[in-house]
Amino acid sequence: MDHYDSPQTNDYMQPEEDWDRDMLLDPAWEKQQRKTFTAWCNSHLRKAGTQIDNIEEDFRDGLKLMLLLEVISGERLAKPERGKMRVHKISNVNKALDFIASKGVKLVSIGAEEIVDGNAKMTLGMIWTIILRFAIQDISVEETSAKEGLLLWCQRKTAPYKNVNIQNFHISWKDGLGFCALIHRHRPELIDYGKLRKIGNKNVACELLCPVLLTPSHNAVLCGPLRPDEKAIMTYVSCYYHAFSGAQKAETAANRICKVLAVNQENEQLMEDYEKLASDLLEWIRRTIPWLENRAPENTMQAMQQKLEDFRDYRRLHKPPKVQEKCQLEINFNTLQTKLRLSNRPAFMPSEGKMVSDINNAWGGLEQAEKGYEEWLLNEIRRLERLDHLAEKFRQKASIHESWTDGKEVMLQQKDYETATLSEIKALLKKHEAFESDLAAHQDRVEQIAAIAQELNELDYYDSPSVNARCQKICDQWDNLGALTQKRREALERTEKLLETIDQLYLEYAKRAAPFNNWMEGAMEDLQDTFIVHTIEEIQGLTTAHEQFKATLPDADKERQAILGIHNEVSKIVQTYHVNMAGTNPYTTITPQDINGKWDHVRQLVPRRDQALMEEHTRQQQNERLRKQFGAQANVIGPWIQTKMEEIGRISIEMHGTLEDQLNHLRQYEKSIINYKPKIDQLEGDHQQIQEALIFDNKHTNYTMEHIRVGWEQLLTTIARTINEVENQILTRDAKGISQEQMNEFRASFNHFDRKKTGMMDSEDFRACLISMGYNMGEAEFARIMSIVDPNRLGVVTFQAFIDFMSRETADTDTADQVMASFKILAGDKNYITVDELRRELPPDQAEYCIARMAPYSGPDAVPGALDYMSFSTALYGESDL
Numbered sequence: 001m002d003h004y005d006s007p008q009t010n011d012y013m014q015p016e017e018d019w020d021r022d023m024l025l026d027p028a029w030e031k032q033q034r035k036t037f038t039a040w041c042n043s044h045l046r047k048a049g050t051q052i053d054n055i056e057e058d059f060r061d062g063l064k065l066m067l068l069l070e071v072i073s074g075e076r077l078a079k080p081e082r083g084k085m086r087v088h089k090i091s092n093v094n095k096a097l098d099f100i101a102s103k104g105v106k107l108v109s110i111g112a113e114e115i116v117d118g119n120a121k122m123t124l125g126m127i128w129t130i131i132l133r134f135a136i137q138d139i140s141v142e143e144t145s146a147k148e149g150l151l152l153w154c155q156r157k158t159a160p161y162k163n164v165n166i167q168n169f170h171i172s173w174k175d176g177l178g179f180c181a182l183i184h185r186h187r188p189e190l191i192d193y194g195k196l197r198k199i200g201n202k203n204v205a206c207e208l209l210c211p212v213l214l215t216p217s218h219n220a221v222l223c224g225p226l227r228p229d230e231k232a233i234m235t236y237v238s239c240y241y242h243a244f245s246g247a248q249k250a251e252t253a254a255n256r257i258c259k260v261l262a263v264n265q266e267n268e269q270l271m272e273d274y275e276k277l278a279s280d281l282l283e284w285i286r287r288t289i290p291w292l293e294n295r296a297p298e299n300t301m302q303a304m305q306q307k308l309e310d311f312r313d314y315r316r317l318h319k320p321p322k323v324q325e326k327c328q329l330e331i332n333f334n335t336l337q338t339k340l341r342l343s344n345r346p347a348f349m350p351s352e353g354k355m356v357s358d359i360n361n362a363w364g365g366l367e368q369a370e371k372g373y374e375e376w377l378l379n380e381i382r383r384l385e386r387l388d389h390l391a392e393k394f395r396q397k398a399s400i401h402e403s404w405t406d407g408k409e410v411m412l413q414q415k416d417y418e419t420a421t422l423s424e425i426k427a428l429l430k431k432h433e434a435f436e437s438d439l440a441a442h443q444d445r446v447e448q449i450a451a452i453a454q455e456l457n458e459l460d461y462y463d464s465p466s467v468n469a470r471c472q473k474i475c476d477q478w479d480n481l482g483a484l485t486q487k488r489r490e491a492l493e494r495t496e497k498l499l500e501t502i503d504q505l506y507l508e509y510a511k512r513a514a515p516f517n518n519w520m521e522g523a524m525e526d527l528q529d530t531f532i533v534h535t536i537e538e539i540q541g542l543t544t545a546h547e548q549f550k551a552t553l554p555d556a557d558k559e560r561q562a563i564l565g566i567h568n569e570v571s572k573i574v575q576t577y578h579v580n581m582a583g584t585n586p587y588t589t590i591t592p593q594d595i596n597g598k599w600d601h602v603r604q605l606v607p608r609r610d611q612a613l614m615e616e617h618t619r620q621q622q623n624e625r626l627r628k629q630f631g632a633q634a635n636v637i638g639p640w641i642q643t644k645m646e647e648i649g650r651i652s653i654e655m656h657g658t659l660e661d662q663l664n665h666l667r668q669y670e671k672s673i674i675n676y677k678p679k680i681d682q683l684e685g686d687h688q689q690i691q692e693a694l695i696f697d698n699k700h701t702n703y704t705m706e707h708i709r710v711g712w713e714q715l716l717t718t719i720a721r722t723i724n725e726v727e728n729q730i731l732t733r734d735a736k737g738i739s740q741e742q743m744n745e746f747r748a749s750f751n752h753f754d755r756k757k758t759g760m761m762d763s764e765d766f767r768a769c770l771i772s773m774g775y776n777m778g779e780a781e782f783a784r785i786m787s788i789v790d791p792n793r794l795g796v797v798t799f800q801a802f803i804d805f806m807s808r809e810t811a812d813t814d815t816a817d818q819v820m821a822s823f824k825i826l827a828g829d830k831n832y833i834t835v836d837e838l839r840r841e842l843p844p845d846q847a848e849y850c851i852a853r854m855a856p857y858s859g860p861d862a863v864p865g866a867l868d869y870m871s872f873s874t875a876l877y878g879e880s881d882l
Helices: 019-026 029-046 063-073 086-102 113-118 122-137 144-159 177-186 200-210 218-224 230-243 244-294 300-341 356-405 408-412 423-459 464-496 504-528 536-551 551-578 594-651 659-675 677-692 705-736 740-753 765-773 777-787 799-806 816-826 835-841 844-853 869-876
Strands: 760-762 797-799
Touching: 019 797, 019 835, 029 063, 029 122, 063 086, 063 122, 086 113, 086 122, 122 144, 122 797, 144 177, 144 230, 144 356, 144 869, 177 230, 200 551, 200 760, 218 356, 230 844, 230 869, 244 816, 244 844, 300 408, 300 705, 300 799, 356 408, 356 423, 356 464, 356 504, 408 464, 423 464, 423 504, 464 835, 504 551, 504 594, 536 551, 536 594, 594 659, 594 677, 659 677, 659 797, 677 705, 705 740, 705 799, 740 765, 740 799, 760 765, 765 777, 765 797, 777 799, 797 799, 816 835, 816 869, 844 869
Parallel strands: none
Antiparallel strands: 760 797
């Protein structure tokens, strides 16, 4: 090889040409190879009862060379020539070289004559070729071969050891720690590695190496001050590789167990995470629903507005994170079930009441309570608004009535007619008639007061007791006024016959002034009456009524002037005939000043009413603008959400491109959907303005904000769930080794038998699909298959469950038997395993995981501390309980 012409074998090593050329000139290196190769040959020749002393001399006749090849290959070579002539020796060497060439090794520049002549360079090259072919070539570690594989094996075996860094087959071995680490890894009883130091270990390593392969005289060559020979080191290390190859089985078994345990630990953590997230979400729903179901009314509009604001904060701030948690919970559940299926584990069944369906049911109850709570809030606000309006109206009418009745009882109880003159009696009688007319005119107001009080009671007004008390007092007083009025009329009529004259003008004045005065009071009351409207049509109706009222003012003014004309005529008669009337009207207390004052007040109230109606009209126009603005956006967003839902549904069932293409397409859809969020937020802002403006209906759209919210949440959940399904399909495809063509075939079969195009097959469609694919099964077998693809017994088969089933038919996954076989290797073929063996062969965390869960072994061959790895292996795959 390097310092002699190399045989053309596979790439067992990379030549280091410069160093090899130097080595040709260094006898010490040749000495290392000579002693190492001699020892290696003798380790095999001793099996045939012989050995060599001088490698270039003892192989010259070819006899021991042929014997060496027979020992290491286990094959018989051609019969050797026993003669001592040169031609016989050359023949034997050629037979040996031909045998080497028959093993796939092309020899270059190595001739039988040179071996027979004792050429040291050619002899060492030939022996190195034999070592490479029969000791190193077949070494393979993780698809690497020869030198690379042997180096990788050394690096892995010495990786845990301090001060050891194997990077080559020369300098890395110079301090002896590499040899010590290899020995301690496989035979720890031979050496206390912890007591070794970076310097001074050569003699220790060499002493331990001597009994195995070399003689003491070789140690100075390998462990001396010179740089070790690479071929000598590789020869020696390859012997250790073959000697310790049995330990590789234990390492492979440990790796398999580590892999299985890692999967189990990860799945258990996912289950714990699901249980906690589900518990937290259900607890939040449990705490939130009673708050939404609380219907305790408030007495003021301000308090109810605060409740509405709290509800808006819940919608904007508290609920959206929980929507994300619910979506993430479903994604985690689906991912966990997929991983369990891929690792051949039983399906995960959450704790009682924590199934995805349980959470969906609880969520539905939350949204139902939420809807009812919002409706109740809006109804309560309407009720309080109505109550405030009625209460104010009651106070106004009651105050006007109380002001009118003030002193009426005292007046009706006067005995002034007893000492009055005839004219005074007649005046009193006429005055009483005018009062009765006035009393009748006030009857309607009293009935209105009683009706308002009754409505306040029916609407559960918080201050109903005081309203009832005041109303009762007004009614009692009204009844008393009626009784007193009747009593006084009877008294006046008894004395009427004694009275003969009465001033007709005063009487006419009183009769016309009283209703006119009542009309003005009614007009003032109407002009000051508060109003509440919700549409432009309502305010236009009020405006029309007001215009009609203003149209009656000219006729009313004529009536006023006519009444004042009567009073002026009375004054003229009094002045003309010097009647001692003292300027008063005995039939009424309504003076021209009263009429003029109230008339002026009416004229002042008219423009105020004009202004109030105009402001309300402006407000209703603004409300209509808000309705149209919300409606225009909602009429675009609502169909957009529906269209996206349909497009996502088509993507999930169509077969355009690879699963990665579908996943990229879905993620682009998800990005476009997320980018649409500002429009939803803008619509939320418009909706808030509508609610703040107390707008309760909108004829410009059939979409409510609730419709949009629910649709938006469903869209986000659907795209996330669909992406998760495709990701799980990719995970299944890669884990099971399914090709894209197979995935397309699975999808085509699934779509064909998905007759309802819902993305799921019912049980009958699934049965027809299996029959079309060549399955011949009875009811029991079909029921078993359905229990696999539909563990929750929903009666449908999803595409993910379908491809899991189809891929499982040919999947190569770990089984309980394989895990038991691996544990048996670690246990040294025993039916039990000990704690020390687990801790020696497995990583610490996984060793402790097994120790904590393995049951004690109770077989007849049990020893103290023996553990049952068989029941543990079956429990990992759901065939028994841990």
